Amino acid sequence: MDSEKSALYFNAVKKEPFARLLDIRLKEVREGYALCEMEYREAMDNMYGTAHGGAIFGLIDEAFEISSNSHENIAVALNMNITYMRPPKKNTILIAESKETHRTKKTASYYITVKNNDTLVAVCQALVFVKDEPISFLEGEQ
DSSP states (O other), rough: OOHHHHHHHHHHHHHHHHHHHHHHHHHHEEEEEEEEEEEOOOOOOOOOBOOHHHHHHHHHHHHHHHHHHHSSEEEEEEEEEEEEESSTTEEEEEEEEEEEEEEOOSEEEEEEEETTTTTEEEEEEEEEEEEEEOOGTTTTTO
């Protein structure tokens, strides 16, 4: 992926309302790959004082969204299977890494991990359907 195309993804994530809500930042993108980070804050706690699964899922989904849409056409999630391994430490940075493991014309599979320092927080296997529709911000429409 060239630097001009990569910059379009960084710009799209900065503008995305959900990414802004959780303060998710894109750190790296290339075809079939994305690395995102988010600070786990107290506002993301569940009723037991640990990280809410939805906050971790949000970070996973952002990395998955970017990696699966890093080609030319829009990809939409069909399935995501997440396993939570252990809660992260509060006020630390969570890193989600999404890697494409298989791709056809109509579907693609991804393996996503979330780490807190070197500790594995969650893993996810995910599947997308690849639409026959171009990504608008790559076409200069955004």
